Each structure stands twice: as structure tokens, then as C-alpha cells.
Amino acid sequence: MALPVGNKLIDISIDLIEKLYVHLPLKRSMYAVNPIQRLRLLERRLNATLRPLTERQFYNEMLSIFSQMRDLHTAFVLPEPFRSATAYLPFRLEACTENGRRKYVVSELMSEAPRHQGFDRGTEVTHWNGVAIARAVASNAEREAGSNAAARHAQGLASMTIRWLGQSLPPDEDWIDVSFLPASRRSSKPRVARFVWRVFRQQSSAEHEVARASGRSVHLGMDTRGEVERQVRQFLFGRHRRVGPASRHFGRAGDLLSFMPEVFPSCRDVQTPHGRFAYVRIATFNVGDDEAFLQEFIRIIGQLSQNGMILDVRGNLGGLIHAGERLLQLLTPRPIDPCRFHFVNSTRTEKITQRRAFRAWHESIAQAVETGAEYSQGLTLLPAARYNDIGQKYQGPVVLVTDALCYSTTDIFAAGFQDNQIGKVLGVDESTGAGGANVWEYPLICDLLRRPGQFPKDLPGSASFRFAVRRVTRIGRASGLPLEDFGVQPDEVHEFTRNDVLKRNVDLIHHAAALLGPMPKQRLTATRSGPSTFAVECTNIDRVDAYIGDRPLTSINVQPGHIDLRVRSRRAGKALCLQGFRGEDLVAATRVPLR
Amino acid sequence: MQKQAARDPNRGPSSKQIEQSFDKGTTVPLDSFRDIIDWS
Numbered sequence: 001m002a003l004p005v006g007n008k009l010i011d012i013s014i015d016l017i018e019k020l021y022v023h024l025p026l027k028r029s030m031y032a033v034n035p036i037q038r039l040r041l042l043e044r045r046l047n048a049t050l051r052p053l054t055e056r057q058f059y060n061e062m063l064s065i066f067s068q069m070r071d072l073h074t075a076f077v078l079p080e081p082f083r084s085a086t087a088y089l090p091f092r093l094e095a096c097t098e099n100g101r102r103k104y105v106v107s108e109l110m111s112e113a114p115r116h117q118g119f120d121r122g123t124e125v126t127h128w129n130g131v132a133i134a135r136a137v138a139s140n141a142e143r144e145a146g147s148n149a150a151a152r153h154a155q156g157l158a159s160m161t162i163r164w165l166g167q168s169l170p171p172d173e174d175w176i177d178v179s180f181l182p183a184s185r186r187s188s189k190p191r192v193a194r195f196v197w198r199v200f201r202q203q204s205s206a207e208h209e210v211a212r213a214s215g216r217s218v219h220l221g222m223d224t225r226g227e228v229e230r231q232v233r234q235f236l237f238g239r240h241r242r243v244g245p246a247s248r249h250f251g252r253a254g255d256l257l258s259f260m261p262e263v264f265p266s267c268r269d270v271q272t273p274h275g276r277f278a279y280v281r282i283a284t285f286n287v288g289d290d291e292a293f294l295q296e297f298i299r300i301i302g303q304l305s306q307n308g309m310i311l312d313v314r315g316n317l318g319g320l321i322h323a324g325e326r327l328l329q330l331l332t333p334r335p336i337d338p339c340r341f342h343f344v345n346s347t348r349t350e351k352i353t354q355r356r357a358f359r360a361w362h363e364s365i366a367q368a369v370e371t372g373a374e375y376s377q378g379l380t381l382l383p384a385a386r387y388n389d390i391g392q393k394y395q396g397p398v399v400l401v402t403d404a405l406c407y408s409t410t411d412i413f414a415a416g417f418q419d420n421q422i423g424k425v426l427g428v429d430e431s432t433g434a435g436g437a438n439v440w441e442y443p444l445i446c447d448l449l450r451r452p453g454q455f456p457k458d459l460p461g462s463a464s465f466r467f468a469v470r471r472v473t474r475i476g477r478a479s480g481l482p483l484e485d486f487g488v489q490p491d492e493v494h495e496f497t498r499n500d501v502l503k504r505n506v507d508l509i510h511h512a513a514a515l516l517g518p519m520p521k522q523r524l525t526a527t528r529s530g531p532s533t534f535a536v537e538c539t540n541i542d543r544v545d546a547y548i549g550d551r552p553l554t555s556i557n558v559q560p561g562h563i564d565l566r567v568r569s570r571r572a573g574k575a576l577c578l579q580g581f582r583g584e585d586l587v588a589a590t591r592v593p594l595r
Numbered sequence: 596m597q598k599q600a601a602r603d604p605n606r607g608p609s610s611k612q613i614e615q616s617f618d619k620g621t622t623v624p625l626d627s628f629r630d631i632i633d634w635s
Contacts, residue, residue, distance in 0.1 A: 081631055174626050197625040203616040235617040 005460045006046045006058055012455060012465065013062070013076065014039050016445065019348035022437060022471045023484055025374055027069045030485055038065045060169055067145040070485070072155075072223040072407060073439040073468040075145070075167050079461025083166035084202045086232045089176065089195050090114070092161055093125060095137075095153075097495040104133045104157075106180075107501050108237055116193035118182025122502050126190055127179035128160070136160070143168075146404075147485040150429040154404035155226075164228040171197050200232055218357065219381055220439050221408035222318035224466060227286055230317060234262075245270050245279055246504045256303055260296050263287060266312075269305045270509055274517030278304035278396070279509065281312045285319030285409040293323045294390065298330065301394045306523065308516035309394060310509060312401040314428065318408030321381060321438060325409075325416060330393040332422045333579060333589035338387045339412050339483070340378030341438055341470040349376070349469075352448050378473050378480075381438070391577070395588045397423055397519035399512045402490055404429035411435050412472055414488040419476035423519075426512050427490025428500075436483025437468035445469075524580035524588035526565070534565045534576060534592060541580035541588060548594070549574055567594070 017024060017035055027033055042061050046053050053061075062076045077083055090113035093104050106123040128136035141156025163171065175196045182191060244255050244266025251271035258264035266281040280300060287293045301309065311331075318324075328336045343349040343361055345368035353362040353376075364377035380387070400417050402410075402425055411432050418425055440448075442465040446457040472483045492515065497507045523539035536544060538558050546553040546565060553576075556563060567576060574595075580588035623631075 081628075085628065087625060087628075170625060170628065170632075174624075199623050199625055199628040201621050201623065201628075203619040232617070235614075235620075 002460075003047065006053075007043065008456075009062065009076070009459070009463065010039050010043045010046070013065075015348075015454070016465065016467055017074075019346040020344070020445065020469055021074060021467050022342070022344045022375075023069070023071055023074070023468050024344065026471075026482065026484060027071065031068070031070055033068050035065050035069060038068075056169070063167065063169060067143065070145050070147045070152075071435075071437075071468060072145045072225060072433070073221075073435055073437050073466060075225065075466050077166045077464040077466065078169075079459070079463040081201065083462060083464075085165040086200045086202070086229065087163045087165060087168075087170055087197050088200060088232070088236060089161040089197060091195070092233070092237070093157060094501045095157055095496065096498050096501050098498055102134065103498070104137070105498060105501050106183075110237055114195070116191070118184065118191055119178075119180055119193045120183045122183035122498070124181045124183075125178055126181060129173065129176050130179075147434045148404075148431050148487055150404035150431045151433045151487065154429065154433065158226070158229065158405070162229045162233055164225050164232070165199070166228065167225045170199070173197070200236060202232070217320065218438070218440065218444065219321045220319070220441070221321040221324075221412060221435070221437065222286060222439065223407040223433070223435060224439075226317040226405065226407065227284070227319075230284070230315070242504070243283075244268060244281060244504065245509050246506065249503065249506045250279075250509065251276075256300055258296060258300060260287070260293070263293065264296065264300060267300045267304065270310070270513065272510055272513035274510075274513040275307050276305045277307055277513055277516050278309040279312065280304070280309060282316055284316055285321075285323040285413070286317075287320055287323050290320055290322040290326055293320075294326060294330070297327060298390075298393050301330070306394070306396045307521055308396040308513075308519060309398045310401060310512040310516070311398055312505075313406055313410050313413065314401055314403040315405045316407075316410040317405065317433075318410050318435065321409050321412060322386075323409065324413035325381070326387060326390075327413065328416045328420060328422065329388050329390055331398050331417075332420060333392045333395075333586050334420065336387045336416065336420055337475045338380045338382075338384075339415060339472045339474060341381055341472060342375040342378045343470055345373055345376055348449070355448065375471065391591045392589045395523055395590075396521055397516055399423055399515050400425045401494075401508065401512055402427045402429075402432050402488065404431060404433055404487075406488075407433035408435035408437070408439070411483055411487060415472070415474050415478070415483055418488055418491075419474050419478055421476070424492065424515050425488065425490040426492050426494055426508075426515060428494050428496045428508065429490075430493060431487035431489055434483065434485050434487030435468075436472040436485075436487075438470040438472075439466055440469045441466050520582070520587070522580060522582065522587045524578060524590050526576065526578055526590055526592045528592065529564065532567050534567065535562055536565050536578065537562045538580060541582055543581040545579045545581070547577040547579075549577070 066076045090110040091106050092108040094107040104125045125133050137156050141152040144155035146152035146155035178193050179190050253269040255268045265283050270279045325338050345365050350365045360379050361376045446455045449455050474481045494511045499507050526534045526536045529535040543557050545555045575591045577591050
């Protein structure tokens with residue numbers, strides 16, 4: 001290992017973990033880890049004259065120090081050729097529960113996978129290189145950076161068959177021997193199949209990044225490793241495989257075509273015994289522009305059933321935080337109170353927050369000398385009005401479906417959904433992935449710190465770092481609680497079944513539909529019927545309050561059906577805003593532009 | 596790709612750019628990759 005390179009990487013790590021990394025106090029307390037001391041020990045070993053470290057030993061230790069913090073946001077990224085490479089096996093495993101026992105089932109096979117008799121979709125894997133599969137997954141999970149138990153299991157399972165080498169060293173074994181029970185004859189004797197690890201090498205580039213909103217975005221919240229693996233898996237297994245509810249179970253409504261198929265791979269109506277509902281899958285918040293994302297979501301939900309929506313964000317690893325947070329307003333008549341973001345108080349954050357973009361945080365950080373506070377004041381990322389500038393667009397009840405892979409922006413979205421009491425959360429795991437922070441890539445940190453001698457932008461071989469720099473705290477009943485490590489606990493847990501794995505989530509969708517069925521439905525719409533009149537249609541609403549902008553206009557008790565509302569033109573503002581109440585509860589809202 | 600990134604440092608690669616980098620990718624067995632990285 002070249003000494004100057006190793007020493008520089010260690011110096012940068014120590015400085016940024018100590019003075020910029022926002023979760024260090026939490027991680028020290030929660031996992032009893034001391035990454036700073038481990039880095040100092042590594043520095044000593046690196047500079048030892050007898051038996052100096054090899055490159056592999058050095059990188060192994062760097063990865064271990066970062067993964068021990070159990071934070072997918074905060075990582076050391078290996079240089080080329082690792083960061084453009086992903087090791088994979090030609091199949092995918094998923095967990096399900098049968099007769100109260102967790103089982104591991106093959107859910108997908110690549111077309112190039114070698115054929116082994118009986119090894120197909122639905123095959124139950126029992127052992128992995130001779131180790132019982134549950135033990136093998138648990139052991140793998142310990143190496144991964146997932147935080148709570150559910151997240152660790154999800155990360156451990158995912159990395160059984162795919163690993164981005166930018167953040168994991170290549171597997172030790174060249175091949176694996178899988179013991180399995182054939183899918184078609186499950187009572188027959190176990191068989192063994194051998195699969196060779198292969199490495200997919202993406203065309204490398206100095207600009208190699210996966211974040212659409214850019215590694216330089218200050219508003220990123222994403223599990224980058226998971227996102228690389230998701231994109232590589234999509235490429236290897238086929239971009240156009242069907243992922244939405246199957247027509248044979250839910251009617252021939254057919255998927256709507258989205259202009260953003262990677263983001264919305266499935267959006268359609270599902271016919272169930274509990275009613276006809278909309279189903280929308282949001283596969284990622286990794287978009288370049290939150291406005292285009294919101295407009296596409298509005299277009300999609302306008303074409304689907306208004307009786308209720310199953311919003312499925314399983315496996316969504318995050319992306320642009322605004323995309324998730326601003327989406328919330330479309331699903332509720334009440335104003336959204338967004339999460340709060342805090343820096344750690346340090347000399348580095350004191351310096352960074354002198355910049356205009358972060359100045360709102362500066363005063364509380366500067367005061368820390370006197371207050372001794374560990375974290376800055378918690379503030380929203382955008383001005384409050386931006387979280388409510390569009391208003392409700394879907395008035396039916398909503399069930400949000402989560403899992404332990406939901407991370408960062410998706411955690412923040414799920415927390416906002418629960419804390420603003422938008423609807424029920426149905427989880428296939430006991431928690432979301434628990435990534436509660438805004439993450440900054442190393443080049444962005446270099447730009448902000450402006451110390452090229454200490455923090456050179458170009459590290460050898462395009463090595464890099466990422467750090468969680470602003471922690472998230474929740475609002476509402478969970479006000480002030482951190483999202484990191486705890487995640488969002490669903491209101492109800494669905495035990496994933498073999499049918500879910502093999503029949504495109506059929507039991508899960510029925511479970512979500514059963515939750516939506518008894519929930520009250522309502523409808524409030526307004527259309528212009530004359531130069532100064534509006535036809536207002538109401539269903540399951542007792543009273544309508546009208547505003548021009550923020551100023552009250554009138555309050556009307558209503559019967560089911562329609563009413564005409566007169567708006568004098570001289571009072572015209574930007575929009576006619578209507579709020580529909582049932583009893584004392586605000587249940588629907590709509591806005592109509594006045595010009 | 597590099598030219599575009601230089602023009603707009605706040606924008607990441609487009610889907611098309613990522614697709615292209617995947618389409619031009621290659622697959623090798625793990626032991627061949629070990630030869631590339633030259634780690635014993």
C-alpha cells in the first residue's frame with residue numbers, strides 16, 4: 001500500500017468523521033464503536049516498518065471501520081476498478097414465511113444462469129456452502145451496514161447474490177454450492193447446484209455516479225450502494241420484466257404507461273373483493289427534478305380509481321429528499337409539517353453554515369460554545385410553503401406499503417406519512433431501513449470546505465467518501481425522535497408469503513385492499529360554471545369552507561350532491577380553496593385557479 | 596457525458612447515460628477480476 005495515499009485517506013476520514021459526521025454521538029452510544037481510534041490504529045499499522053499492510057488489508061480495514069457504524073449513508077468508496085464493478089450470482093433470493101417459519105425462495109433467475117434440474121423460480125434454498133441458509137444470511141448481515149435487525153436482515157439477504165465492489169470487497173469464494181428443494185417436487189431429496197460468482201464491469205468514467213440529482217446535490221438522501229445494485233440488477237435481469245400486480249388476480253386493468261418507467265414501474269387499478277383501488281409503485285426517488293416527478297405522479301393518480309390507493313415503496317432506496325417530502329401534500333387535505341434536519345455542532349459545520357444556503361443553521365451552531373448542545377437547531381430543508389404549494393390531489397384513503405430496504409428519502413417519506421396521519425402503513429418487515437439523514441458526497445464537501453490541500457477533490461483511483469451530515473428528527477406525536485437506526489414501524493405487519501414471492505405480491509395486495517375497504521371515502525371537486533360561479537360536487541361531506549388564497553370566503557353546510565358557489569371577481573386571488581369537513585374532521589381539499 | 600457534467604455540475608447522469616455505460620459493460624468470472632486487480 002502506497003503510504004502517502006493511505007495516510008491521506010486516513011487523515012480525511014478522521015477529520016470528517018470527527019467534525020462533520022452527524023451520527024457519530026449516536027453510533028458511539030448505540031453500537032459502542034470508536035471509528036476514530038480504529039483509524040488511528042490503522043495509521044500506526046500502515047506506517048509500521050516491519051510487516052507493512054498490503055493494499056487488500058488496508059482497504060479491508062477501511063471498509064470494516066465504516067461498515068461498523070451501521071450507516072449506509074456513510075461510506076468509504078473504493079477506487080477503480082472496484083467502484084465500477086459489481087459481483088453477482090445469476091439468481092435472486094427472497095424471504096417468505098410458511099407455517100410460521102422463515103424460508104428462502106429463488107424469486108428470479110437470469111436467462112444466462114446455468115441450468116440445474118429442479119432449480120427454478122420457487123426453489124427453496126436450504127443451505128449455502130453447507131451452512132444453513134438462515135445462519136448464512138445472518139452471518140452476511142453482520143458484515144453489512146444495516147442498522148436495526150430488520151434492516152440488517154434485508155441487507156444481508158440482498159448481498160447474498162449481488163455486491164457492489166465499490167463498498168464491499170470481492171467475495172472470498174469463487175463459487176457457491178446451493179442445497180435446495182426443487183420447486184416442483186418439494187418433498188423430494190435435497191439437491192446441490194454450483195454457481196460461479198461473476199463480475200459485471202460498468203464502463204468506468206470519471207463522472208461515474210448513480211444519483212440523478214447529482215453527487216453534488218446538497219439535498220440527497222439515498223443508499224448509494226443499494227441504488228447501484230438495483231440498477232445493475234435491473235440491467236442484468238432485464239429492464240422490462242413485469243413487476244406489478246398480475247391481471248389474472250386483479251383484473252385486466254393493465255398498467256398505465258408512465259413517462260418515468262424506472263420511477264413508476266407499475267401503476268394500475270386492482271379489482272379485489274374489498275373494492276377497486278389504485279396501485280402505484282414508486283421504485284425510486286432518485287430523480288433529477290422533483291417538479292417533473294410530482295407532475296407525473298399527479299397525472300398518474302388522476303387516471304386511477306379514487307376509492308383508495310395502495311402506495312408501494314418497498315425496495316425504494318431513496319434519492320432526492322424534496323421528491324419524497326413534497327409528495328406528501330398530494331395525499332392529504334391537511335398542511336404538511338415536514339421533518340427537521342440538524343447538523344452536528346463543530347468547527348467544520350460552523351464554517352460551512354456561514355454560507356448563504358445553510359445560514360439558518362448558523363446561529364445555533366455558533367451558540368453551541370455557550371450552550372454545549374451536541375446538535376444544531378432542527379430546520380426544514382425548504383421554506384415551509386414549498387411543502388404545501390400544490391395541495392391535495394388524491395382524496396381517497398391511502399395505504400403505504402414499506403419494507404426494511406426503504407431507506408433515507410423513503411424513510412423520511414414514510415415518517416412524514418405516519419406523523420402527518422395521512423393513512424395506514426403496512427410493512428412486510430417490522431421497520432423501514434432507518435436511514436435518517438441528508439448525505440453529502442465527498443466532492444461536494446470539498447467544494448464547501450475549500451481547503452484543497454487538506455481535502456483534494458481528486459483522490460487516487462477515484463476513491464471517494466460519503467457522509468451523513470444532517471440528521472432527521474420526526475414531527476407530530478413522534479416530535480424530536482431520530483429516524484436513524486429506529487426507522488418507521490408500520491401500523492400493521494404483513495407476513496410475506498410464497499404466493500407473494502411467486503405471484504407478484506398477490507397476498508400483500510389483498511391485505512392492503514382489506515385495510516382500504518372499510519376506510520371512509522369522500523370526494524370534493526369544483527369546476528367553473530360561469531364567470532363568477534363554481535359548481536361544487538360533494539360526497540360524504542357535511543360542510544365546505546371556502547377561501548380565496550388564505551382569506552375566508554364562506555362556510556356552507558351541504559347535502560350530498562352539488563352546490564353553486566359565487567365568487568365575486570373583485571375578490572379574485574390566485575386560487576379558490578375549498579375544504580370539506582365530515583363532522584369536525586377535515587377530510588378533503590381542492591384548489592381551483594381563478595385565472 | 597463529461598462535457599455535460601462540466602456545464603451543469605448540479606445534475607447527475609441521465610438514464611440514457613447510465614444505460615450506455617451498462618450497455619458497454621463487460622462480464623467476467625470473479626477469478627479473472629482478481630487477476631485484473633492483481634491481489635494475491
